[in-house]
Amino acid sequence: MGKKVTINDVTLRDGMHAIRHQYSKEQIAELTREIDDSGADIIEATHGDGLGGSSIQYGFSKESEEDIIRTAVDNAKNAKVGVLLLPGIGVIEHLEKAYSYGAQVARVATHCTEADVSEQHIGKAAQLGMDTVGFLMMSHRTTPENLLEEAKKMESYGAGTIYVVDSAGALTMDDTRQRVSLFKENLSSGTEIGFHGHNNLSLGVANSIVAIEEGANRIDASLAGMGAGAGNTATEQLVAVMNRMDISHNLDLYKTMDAAENLMKPMMERPVQIDRLSLTLGYTGVYSSFLLxxxxxxxxxxxxxxxxxxxxxxxxxxxGQEDWIVGVAQELAKEKQNA
Structure with a gap:
């Protein structure tokens, strides 16, 4: 079915959320080797909230940014190593450093209606010669038409790929289809389209397949779904479905299954699964990293x-507004007391 699908593995970035950003260098090295060996095209490795994310507000990572990126670069023989940057958390200096550590892919992420804050960062990544990606988070929070306008901005700044990002795992298949098809019809023919799913409504794989059917050829996935909320689209599940549907890709099904089962699952602190809290994230449309x-x-x-x-x-x-949570909890506790 169409062009070969590029798999961007987010086990070492979105997966950071599920382990409170505590992957060790040894774990990063081992996971990178297994993911690389399984055939993933891009391996994203940063703090869960991207470059500059290690902080009091978002949680400190166990290893430094430099060690996370360099360890991935040193252990990836075939895959490119990518980084995520959220303007305001990360700055251009972080991007330049990541590039000097060997990162080749830069994904610049904004809220779905705020693409204009990404202009300098996307421009810098393109200037450095990085594979430059615009990443529109919480894509359910605006209409498909508005999302397209934001995508066009990122394209004009120099992004060669634009992503529909279902940060809350709240999109249904029709929601995904409408957004990706509009991108396909209206962005430049040379611009690639990506999809990043979360599994809070159990639709990670289904939405990824719908995205591919509508013309997306970059899909995010992680071993055993390791990621925020109920996790991301699970690589091994996605590969099995793509094989059944004769969708062209570079991954080995048995290797992804084995890496998920033997390596990733034993590292999980809390099972990445659809439970009442992660389901609530998808149902109410809340950012997946808010779960813990x-x-x-x-x-x-x-x-x-x-x-x-x-x-x-x-x-x-x-x-980025995780700090609201404590205030809301205090407010609810007060209301409960007064009831």
Missing amino acids: FAERAGKEYGVDARDILTRISEMGAVG
Whole structure:
């Protein structure tokens, strides 16, 4: 079916959220070797919130940014190593350093209606000769038509690939189809289209396949779905479905299965699965990385974490506003006390 699909593996970036950014250098090296050997095209390796994300607000990573990137670069024989940058968390200097450490792919991520903040970062990545990607997070939060306008901005800044990003795992298949098909019809023929899914509504693989059917040829996935919320599209599941559908790609099914089962699952601190909290994320459309923060605050203040997520959704919180969670938990605890 169409062009060969490029798999961008996010086990070492989105997967950081699920392990509180605590991968060790040894784990990064081992995972990179296995992912590379399984045939992934790009391996993304940074703090879960991207370059510059290691901080009090987002949580400190176990290893330095330089060590994370260099370890991935040193252990990837065939795959390119990529980094994520959210303007405001990461700055151009972080991007230049990542490039000097050997990163070849730069994904610049903004909220779905704020592409204009990415102009300098996308321009710099393109100037450095990196494979430059625009990454429109929380794509369910705006209409397909508005999303296209934001995508056009990123394209004009120099991004060669633009992603529909389902950060909350809230898109249905029709939602995905509408967004990707509009990109395909209206972006330049040379611009590639990507899709990044989360599995909060159990639609990670289904949405990725719909995206491919509509013309996306870069798809994000992670071993055993390792990622924020209910996790990302699981590589081994996606590969099995792509094989059944004769979709062309570079991955080896048995190797991805074995890496997920033997290496990734034993490293998980908390099973990456659809439980009541991760399902609530998809249902209410809340950023997937809010899960562990809401779980902790719920326990600390004696309130239901689902109520925290629902209130956060009503407030319209976006990625980077995790600090709202404690305030919401305190508010709910007070309301409970006064009831």
